[in-house]
Amino acid sequence: MELFQYPYMQHALIAALVIGLAAPALGIYLVQRRLALIGDGIGHVALTGVGAGLLFQRSPVIAAVIAATLGAVAVELVRARGRTSGDLALALLFYGGIAGGVMLVGLSDATSASLNAYLFGSLITISPQDLVTIVVLGVAILVMMLALRPALFAVCHDEEYARVAGLPVRALNMLLAVAVAVTVTIAMQAVGVLLISALMVVPVATAQQVTRGFRSTMTAAMALGLFAAGAGVWVAATADTAPGASVVLLAIASFLVIAVGSALWRVLRRRATPAAAPSPEPHEVVLR
Amino acid sequence: MTPPVITVTHGVVGYDGRAVLRDVSLSVTAGEVxxxxxxxxxxxSTLIRAVLGLVPLAAGSVELFGTPLRRFRQWRRIGYVPQRLGAGSGVPATVREVVASGRLARRGVLRPPGRADREAVEEALRAVGLADRAGDPVATLSGGQQQRTLIARALAGRPELLVLDEPTAGVDAASQEAFAGALSDFVAGGGTVLLVAHELGPLRPLISRAVVVHQGGIAHDGAVPEPAGHHAEPDHDHVHPHGPDEPAGLWSS
Known part of the structure; x- marks a missing residue:
């Protein structure tokens, strides 16, 4: 544990914990909309911002925030007009973003090591100023996702109903898009743009195997995200592995443990009560 | 004199250049079903979606409670029951959580739910006979119970007007009865109802007026017509697909 006496390790740990809480709190709305991969698309666009920042010797983080926000807003506008299908719009983002990023980084003086730090995360790159940005923006995202939960739940669950209920659907959609962009960028240094989407999605997928409601899924996903981020940084520091990969592998490991565990539990419970009570009403078509 | 609850004047709706509604006029006054x-x-279905502003009018106008749709903001006065739960969400949600969405029109986006909200949700759950399933995930319910969940969501906002899109299509008899009971309570309390139906079933005694839409125009407006031909047969298959959907988008579920 003596590694955590160094300030840079403390910064990395705090940053990872904030992101571990905020990413699933946002990601649950993306999973609910079946848009689990949007974070990945926005991450690729953020990479173009990193490249522009490195090329013009400006802060890569701020350039990434701008690029990711523009990308997220563009996706939301395309979606709202219904002109392009979802996966085509995502494809444009993925490939345009990563190609732009690689090209701009190549034009700059930066080494491939600095590109790797943004792709997969690096513990030593988080400065005290970065930490302040990460904590302030991460807490802001967390507070918004929790405080607006009823409204965001309604919009993601049934958008037409939300419109008839008079909710500001367009503003809430835009808020989600911008929140994705901001979360991707603040998580970029700790987890990396290629893996941040996993921290938004995997804890939610894990939680919903054992939960029954939206609120309980959100709480459990945030707890799982916190665990994966904290433990992942510890593993990365002790075993000298890439932090993003360690965090994501731990998140996926918890998914497997809980998937197997809940399946076993269901089998055991079925054996314990062999004559299950018949369901009171015939189940006709179950609409999903 | 109070203005009509719904007024459609010479409404025209087209999808992709094809007219779905041509020159439809309709007025619904308070207390009508x-x-x-x-x-x-x-x-x-397009007619009621146009009334709610979910599909744009190519020509004509819609007024709700005497206010043009464009300027209408009192959405708390309206409860909408879609034909079914959206394409499906990836995250589980309990019946109570879905019904609680019905309070948002009244409460607004920022205010957290209070005691009045929780009481209204419990009352709506009792009205449709789902109080014992409140903590269950909606996905585990039967189609009829899911439909009742959506009706409870609309009732939880204590609206003056209920708009329902095929509320009884493909719904089991027990759910149809529970639904007719909830609706007659709503009407007895002075509520106004506009519903789209293929067959009326147990709702028939509640209906005060029928509007028959044929090829985009109104073919009949008045007494409820008697079922005729194969529609009157008890085993008539009422399961059918719906009208054209809006294009699926990236952020939509």
Missing amino acids: VAVLGANGSGK
């Missing part, structure tokens, strides 16, 4: 009837693709 109006059934919009018609065959598949007649435009009956």
Whole structure:
């Protein structure tokens, strides 16, 4: 544990914990909309911002925030007009973003090591100023996702109903898009743009195997995200592995443990009560 | 004199250049229970979606409670019951959580739910007979119970007007009865109802007026017509697909 006496390790740990809480709190709305991969698309666009920042010797983080926000807003506008299908719009983002990023980084003086730090995360790159940005923006995202939960739940669950209920659907959609962009960028240094989407999605997928409601899924996903981020940084520091990969592998490991565990539990419970009570009403078509 | 609850004047709706509704005029006054009837693709669902502003009018106008749709903001006065739960969400949600969405029109986006909200949700759950399933995930419910969940969501906002899109299509008999009971309580309390239906079933005694839509126009407006031909047969298959959907988008579920 003596590694955590160094300030840079403390910064990395705090940053990872904030992101571990905020990413699933946002990601649950993306999973609910079946848009689990949007974070990945926005991450690729953020990479173009990193490249522009490195090329013009400006802060890569701020350039990434701008690029990711523009990308997220563009996706939301395309979606709202219904002109392009979802996966085509995502494809444009993925490939345009990563190609732009690689090209701009190549034009700059930066080494491939600095590109790797943004792709997969690096513990030593988080400065005290970065930490302040990460904590302030991460807490802001967390507070918004929790405080607006009823409204965001309604919009993601049934958008037409939300419109008839008079909710500001367009503003809430835009808020989600911008929140994705901001979360991707603040998580970029700790987890990396290629893996941040996993921290938004995997804890939610894990939680919903054992939960029954939206609120309980959100709480459990945030707890799982916190665990994966904290433990992942510890593993990365002790075993000298890439932090993003360690965090994501731990998140996926918890998914497997809980998937197997809940399946076993269901089998055991079925054996314990062999004559299950018949369901009171015939189940006709179950609409999903 | 109070203005009509719904006024559609010379409404025209087209999808992709094809007219679905041509020159439709309709007025619903407070306390009426109006059934919009018609065959598949007649435009009956489009009519109520135009009333709610979910599809744009190409021509004509819609007024709700005397206010043009464009300027209408009192959405708390309206409860909408879609034909079914959206394409499906990836995250589980309990019946109570879905019904609680019905309070948002009244409460607004920022205010957290209070005691009045929780009481209204419990009351709506009792009204549709789902109080014992409140903590269950909606995905584990039968189609009829899911439909009752959506009705409870609309009732939880204590609206003055209920707009329902095929509330009884493909719903089991027990759920149809529970639904008719909830609706007659709502009407007895002075509520106004506009519903789209293919067949009326146990709702029939509640309906005060029927509007038949045929090929995008109104073919009949008045007394409820008697079922005729194969529609009157008890085993008539009422399961059918819906009108054209809006294009699927990236952020939509």
